[in-house]
Amino acid sequence: MGQLVTQNKAEPEISVQEKAVNSRRQLLKVLAATGGAVTTSALLSGNWIKPIVEVGLLPAHAQVSAYAIQADTTTEPGSGPACWVEGIVATVSPPIAGAELRMTPQKLSGPDSVPGPSTATTDGSGVANFGDLYTEFDATFNLVFSFVDQAQYGPATTSRGSFTGSTAC
Numbered sequence: 001m002g003q004l005v006t007q008n009k010a011e012p013e014i015s016v017q018e019k020a021v022n023s024r025r026q027l028l029k030v031l032a033a034t035g036g037a038v039t040t041s042a043l044l045s046g047n048w049i050k051p052i053v054e055v056g057l058l059p060a061h062a063q064v065s066a067y068a069i070q071a072d073t074t075t076e077p078g079s080g081p082a083c084w085v086e087g088i089v090a091t092v093s094p095p096i097a098g099a100e101l102r103m104t105p106q107k108l109s110g111p112d113s114v115p116g117p118s119t120a121t122t123d124g125s126g127v128a129n130f131g132d133l134y135t136e137f138d139a140t141f142n143l144v145f146s147f148v149d150q151a152q153y154g155p156a157t158t159s160r161g162s163f164t165g166s167t168a169c
Contacts, residue, residue: 065147065153065154065155067092067093067094067099067147067154067156068092068093069091069092069101069145069156069157070090070091070093071088071089071091071145072087072088072089073085073086073087073088073089073143074086074087075087077161077162078163081164081165081166081168082135082165083134083136083165083168083169084132084133084134084135085132086132087132088132088143088160089128089130090103090120090127090128090130090158091127091128092122092126092127093126094126095125095127096126096153097122097123097124098121099122099126099128099149099153100119100120100121100122100147100149101119101120101122101128101145101148102117102147102148103117103119103130103144104116104117104143104144104146105117105143106141106143107139107140107141108139108140108141108142108161109139109140110140111138112137112139112167113137113139114137114139115133118130119148135163135164135165135166135169136165137167138167139164139165140162140163140164140165141161141162141163142160143159144158145157145159
């Protein structure tokens with residue numbers, strides 16, 4: 001006589017993660033079947049708090065400008081004491097016409113003060129011509145360029161220098 005062979009099929013193992021997914025599915029099915037909204041509201045926490053949203057401005061060093069400023073002079077920086085810094089221009093890229101730029105002499109050393117800021121407006125090619133700066137003062141300085149309206153054009157700045165004025169002019 002033949003032997004009767006029985007095969008014992010083991011159930012496949014289900015991971016803990018799969019069980020959790022199945023449990024959630026079952027819970028959702030039960031909630032949907034028993035009126036959903038009423039049951040769901042009973043299960044949710046009653047301790048909800050208003051979300052906190054903080055709004056503020058980025059500091060200038062963290063802001064980004066869509067424009068760049070490049071400065072140039074006919075007088076080379078570091079060329080020694082001079083009576084003039086000549087041919088001062090600032091170029092904005094990409095070029096924009098009508099943007100007002102500020103040039104501020106920034107004192108690095110020396111007993112004398114440096115002149116205050118001056119402004120110039122860019123032409124159609126994005127160039128602002130500041131002309132020449134008379135430097136009859138005993139100080140070493142940089143020229144710092146920035147947009148007057150930083151809200152519109154961004155916080156881009158650049159500098160050119162250092163230059164040394166001369167009281168012997």
